[in-house]
Amino acid sequence: MKNNPFIIVLLAVILLFLQRQNIAVAHPLSAAFTNIKISNNVTELTYSIDSLSVIEGIGGDKNEDGELTEKELKPIANRVEEWVEDSLVLEMNDQQQTAELDKLYLEKRADKAVVTLQFKLPGFEDGQTVRLLDGIFTSGNTASSYTNFLTINYDGQISESVIQGKNREWTMLLTANQQEQQSQSASSDSTTQTIPNQHPDSDANHDSWTSFFVLGMNHILTGYDHLLFLLALLIRKQSFKQYAALITAFTLAHSVTLTLSVLGLINLPSNIVEPLIALSICYVALENIFRKEIKFRWIITFLFGLIHGMGFASLLKEMTLPKEALASSLISFNAGIEIVQLAIVLLLLPLLAWFQRSPSYKKGMVAGSILILVMGGFWLIQRLIA
Structure with missing residues (x-):
C-alpha cells in the first residue's frame, strides 16, 4: 500500500476535504x-x-x-x-x-x-x-x-x-x-x-444563460458532499457498464428533483434533505467496505440522486425566478452541473482503472471508504443537531 501512489493521492484529497469541511459545511454559499x-x-x-x-x-x-x-x-x-x-x-x-x-x-x-x-x-x-x-x-x-x-x-x-x-x-x-x-x-x-x-x-x-451555466458549474465544484458521494460510488471496482448505469441513474434522478423542486411541485425542507445527503455518503462507503459483491447499485444511486437534486435546487428556489425566465435558467444551471460532473468522471475513470489493477487496490479502497465514511458521518451528525 505504501508503494501505491494512487492511494497516497486519494488519501490526500480526502484529508483536504476534511481540512476544509468546517468552512464548506458551515457556510457553503x-x-x-x-x-x-x-x-x-x-x-x-x-x-x-x-x-x-x-x-x-x-x-x-x-x-x-x-x-x-x-x-x-x-x-x-x-x-x-x-x-x-x-x-x-x-x-x-x-x-x-x-x-x-x-x-x-x-x-x-x-x-x-x-x-x-x-x-x-x-x-x-x-x-x-x-x-x-x-x-x-x-x-x-x-x-x-x-x-x-x-x-x-x-x-x-x-x-x-x-x-x-x-x-x-x-x-x-x-x-x-x-x-x-x-x-x-x-x-x-x-x-x-x-x-x-x-x-x-x-x-x-x-447573458442570463451563461451566468446560470457558470453558476451550476461552481455549485457542483463547491458542493463537497456531492463530490464525495460521487467518489464513493466510483472507487469500488465495477464494469464499464455498471459505471455507465451509475452516472446515468444519478444524472436522471437529480435532474428530475431539481426541476420539480424549482417548479414548486415538491418541497422537502433543507433540514431533512441535507442530513439525507450525508447519509447517502455513509451508506455507499459502508457498502464499499462490507459488501463482497455490488449488484444493482444504480437503483440506490437513483434513489439517493433524487435527494441530491433537491440539494442542487436550493439556490434557484431562493431566487424565486420569474416564470418567463425559469425554463432557460433551470436548463443552463443543470447543464453546468452535468458538464462538470461528466468531466470529473472522465478524469477519474482512467485513474481508477489503473488503480484497480494494483495488488493493493482492495486495502486502498477500504482505507479510502473509511475516510469517506468518517467525513459523511461527521456531516450527518452536524446536520442533525444544527
Missing part, C-alpha cells in the same frame, strides 16, 4: 438576492442577504447560534444599512445615485433567514446606462463564495444575471423599441442591451 425595478419615475431596489453573511460582515449573533433574530437585528440595523449602502452602488451614466432606505426587516426565503433592505432611487429613462457595483465581501473567505442573484424589471421586460467571484459589476443600456413607439401602442415594450465592462477580468455581463 453567501447568497444575496437583488431585485431592481426600473421606471421613469422611481427605481426600487430590494437587496436580501442571508443572515449568516450579515453575522460574518457585521456581527450581532449574541447567542452564537449562527442565526439572527428580530431582537438581535434591531441593535445592528443602522450598521447593516451603512454596510449595504457603502458596498452596493447603483449608477446612472457613471454617476452614483442616492438611495433612500424604505424598509429593513428579517424574513424567510426557502427555509433560510435573510435580511432584506428596500431602497428607493431616482428613475431612469431610455438611452441611459444603469450600472450596479457590488462591494460586499471583497476580501476574506466569504468573498470566494459570495453570489448575488440579480433580477431586473424594466418596463415589464425581465432579465437575470449573477454576480460572483471577481465579477462585481453589472451594466445595462436601456433602449426603447422604436417600432412600438411609432405605433404609439399603449403597452410599448422595452428591450435591454448589455454593455461590456471595462475590467478585463469581469464577465458579469454574460
Whole structure:
C-alpha cells in the first residue's frame, strides 16, 4: 500500500476535504438576492442577504447560534444599512445615485433567514446606462463564495444575471423599441442591451444563460458532499457498464428533483434533505467496505440522486425566478452541473482503472471508504443537531 501512489493521492484529497469541511459545511454559499425595478419615475431596489453573511460582515449573533433574530437585528440595523449602502452602488451614466432606505426587516426565503433592505432611487429613462457595483465581501473567505442573484424589471421586460467571484459589476443600456413607439401602442415594450465592462477580468455581463451555466458549474465544484458521494460510488471496482448505469441513474434522478423542486411541485425542507445527503455518503462507503459483491447499485444511486437534486435546487428556489425566465435558467444551471460532473468522471475513470489493477487496490479502497465514511458521518451528525 505504501508503494501505491494512487492511494497516497486519494488519501490526500480526502484529508483536504476534511481540512476544509468546517468552512464548506458551515457556510457553503453567501447568497444575496437583488431585485431592481426600473421606471421613469422611481427605481426600487430590494437587496436580501442571508443572515449568516450579515453575522460574518457585521456581527450581532449574541447567542452564537449562527442565526439572527428580530431582537438581535434591531441593535445592528443602522450598521447593516451603512454596510449595504457603502458596498452596493447603483449608477446612472457613471454617476452614483442616492438611495433612500424604505424598509429593513428579517424574513424567510426557502427555509433560510435573510435580511432584506428596500431602497428607493431616482428613475431612469431610455438611452441611459444603469450600472450596479457590488462591494460586499471583497476580501476574506466569504468573498470566494459570495453570489448575488440579480433580477431586473424594466418596463415589464425581465432579465437575470449573477454576480460572483471577481465579477462585481453589472451594466445595462436601456433602449426603447422604436417600432412600438411609432405605433404609439399603449403597452410599448422595452428591450435591454448589455454593455461590456471595462475590467478585463469581469464577465458579469454574460447573458442570463451563461451566468446560470457558470453558476451550476461552481455549485457542483463547491458542493463537497456531492463530490464525495460521487467518489464513493466510483472507487469500488465495477464494469464499464455498471459505471455507465451509475452516472446515468444519478444524472436522471437529480435532474428530475431539481426541476420539480424549482417548479414548486415538491418541497422537502433543507433540514431533512441535507442530513439525507450525508447519509447517502455513509451508506455507499459502508457498502464499499462490507459488501463482497455490488449488484444493482444504480437503483440506490437513483434513489439517493433524487435527494441530491433537491440539494442542487436550493439556490434557484431562493431566487424565486420569474416564470418567463425559469425554463432557460433551470436548463443552463443543470447543464453546468452535468458538464462538470461528466468531466470529473472522465478524469477519474482512467485513474481508477489503473488503480484497480494494483495488488493493493482492495486495502486502498477500504482505507479510502473509511475516510469517506468518517467525513459523511461527521456531516450527518452536524446536520442533525444544527
